[in-house]
Amino acid sequence: MNNGGPAKPVGTDEVEIREWEESLDSVLTDEGPEAAGNILERLRQRAQLAGVPTAFTANTPYANTIPPRLQPLFPGDQEIERRIKSLIRWNALAMVVRANRVEHNIGGHISTYASAATLFEVGFNHFFRAHTDQFEGDIVYFQGHASPGVYARAFLEGRLSVGQLENFRRELKPGGGLSSYPHPWLMPDFWEFPTVSMGLSPIMAIYQARFNRYLEDRGLKPQTDAKVWAFIGDGETDEPEALGAITLAARERLDNLIFVVNCNLQRLDGPVRGNGKIIQELEAVFRGAGWNVIKVIWGSDWDPILERDTEGLLVQRMGEIVDGEYQKFSVESGAYIRQHFFGSDPRLLKLVEEIHDEPLRKLRLGGHDPRKVYAAYRAAVEHQGSPTVVLARTIKGYGLGEIGEGKNITHQQKKLNEDELREFRSRFGIPISDDDCADAPFYRPPEDSPEIQYLRARRQELGGYVPSRTVRAKPLQLAEHDELFREFLEGSEGREVSTTMVFVSMLRKLMRDPEIGKLIVPIVPDEARTFGMESLFRQVGIYSSVGQLYEPVDVHTLLYYKEAKNGQILEEGITEAGSVSSFIAAGSAYATHGLNIIPFFIFYSMFGLQRINDLIWASADMRCRGFLLGGTSGRTTLAGEGLQHQDGNSHVLALPIPTLRAYDPAFAYEMAVIIKDGIRRMYQENESLFYYITVMNEPYAMPSMPPNADEGILKGMYRFRASENKKSTLRAQLFGSGAILREALKAQEILEEKFKVAADVWSVTSYKELYRDGSEVERWNLLHSSEKPRVPYVTQCLANAPGVFVAATDYLKVLPNLVSRWMPRRVASLGTDGFGRSEGRAALRDFFEVDSRFIAFATLVELQREGKVDSSAVQKAIKELDIDLEKPNPLTS
């Protein structure tokens, strides 16, 4: 029975605990942290074996990972670095403020860089190594909306002019401006990696680091200690892509990878985890995944206080507070902090009794303390065996004071009045007078000032300026490689093959080529067998950084699952997002590494553009090159798989991506022409393009290439088979694409035999190309109205093509409709709008009304509209072709 007071839990006797603690302290002092760690681990195991319930936690206390005594000396001149940082802060702020004065609501962010400044600057002054002739350089993904800070630094470095800063977010001004965020497309000499779509840069960085290793293991680049740095926001980590691939980084022991998470505890609307602790949450996630986690929570100001806290009360208190409350402390007075933070225990109050309210309020956090940040980065670059994440605690809008520091509205804060500007100026000691301040002028100290000298010297020491994008690869000098593709131009001599099989044999041949073979990088997300690519496993091996540590179950078979350290295939497992990130690393290697890597990323077409189009958009921004292959494509060509798998969408989703050439080839020779020309354009002519090619799994005999078809194949259409009947007055032009081309050919026969209609059949390899050409011509004509009008390619093709027009595609009807206005007459479009079904091909093509019967039927209806046949011909077609007029509409059923 206890007599009133709460029972004291067993094992909490203070004297006993103290004894244990003292033992630990003495091991620590006498033998060091490693010894202490070993003893603790032994004790933990012993306790576990004895049935002691030891709670699992991947967390460490809410304190800095690196204690002060293990902190290296800061090698720089802290005062001058502070002044440089202040200047950058000012110019970054001025950029946004000025832009919004000129044009209301032009946007821009102040508070993100304000929180990240120290995290960036320590990197710029001490870590980020530029590319030089001797060294490949580190790769840095900058937090996208912190771009004003990166520009402001480049301005101090003398790389950007006042004029350019003036035109931040006004890129169309004469002389050009600066893009809102990192976009290599818009600033190809500056930005290397697009990062502003949240979550993409972490996953791209992981696969970039892995790809760097792949290149080393395959002997394509020398081994170096170059690092990949990714600066991301704490709110950003909510994106599934941000954390979705972190186990890969640990599994691959990517100690060339460093994440820095700017933990300002805020995102756009408010706190990231008001009721929790984002740093602890991320620590557990990353540690659980096998990363080296370095927490940088408290600045040096806290060290003496923590030292006085011999009982561990302060760290305990730090761990109790939720982020929402921490955010509140960042906007409150010292008195408030004393009362609400330290006031929970008189012993805590005692720890800070000698500190006045104002210094108490200003106690600096870890992410704002260069010494702490330097220590973390140094540990990160020296760490071996796993990737590192630095979780750095900062304040959003740091330095903005009343108008934004730590406030929920701070993310959107872009306007400062005169007083606010003056306050900011004074806080950071910018030498601008009160009068001038109102204008928010840019400020760069003279060239011979200590600041500029120091900054230049630091960058020189680190090899040059970062970021900076240069295309290092020389154009490929290829000997004539017709031979490689010749067999595909000649047809399959009656042998039935699918375009996927054709693609795989083409790939195999390319990989054997002595010139470009080694540059080919096949990427698959666990679909190699689906596409019949398993023969490549044995031929070139699957890349594995550790080789193959087991005997594969199928080792006795010809096509066994061969993993090898120099394996060429990137078998990524079931991650299209990861695979496309590899594609991005490979497709930009011509710039990043000076290597003309040619990636072929083949995926289930429905899980391509539909699922990962934002990453594909980013690869376009990044000027990636290479081939995307949409496998098992077509809404009615992939039999059986049903609604989620049957792709009738991807060619429509490819439309918005400006540099993506999209093709839907039907035959081996079409694919050969497209891939051959793609290699020429991308790697010999250095064009910033990439290709999307759909390949099917329907086997049929591949014809040989008709004479002179190349040009049409590449431009988007050519006449594949003209009718031999030149006398008929009933004429039609049938447009087929991909697998549906063969339906058009069958329709041609039906029309001829049953209805005396002479039809020509066209293969439309790319509606997107036709559309691009048509719009380009139309625009030219608009702007050159007094000159002889140009004629779109579609119009040229069809100028003398008699009869009615019917188009059929395995994709949406919108594709033929896109180009219909450049056709000399109306076109009836058949396509596969709607949800797929699990069914066989014939039933699917009937359901979606794209088979030969519907093509023939639509032709007759068009002829009737034109008055060329009467209704009895249409009635005959309905009967003979068994057309169900009451069938459900596939679009709505």
Ligand SMILES: Cc1ncc(C[n+]2csc(CCOP(=O)(O)OP(=O)(O)O)c2C)c(N)n1
């Ligand atoms: C995919 C995506 N969704 C939304 C946004 C809009 N957005 C830009 S910044 C931001 C908040 C960022 O918060 P955090 O990652 O914590 O960065 P901080 O500014 O706090 O450093 C949001 C939602 C975006 N850029 N990308």
Ligand SMILES: [Mg+2]
């Ligand atoms: Mg944040």
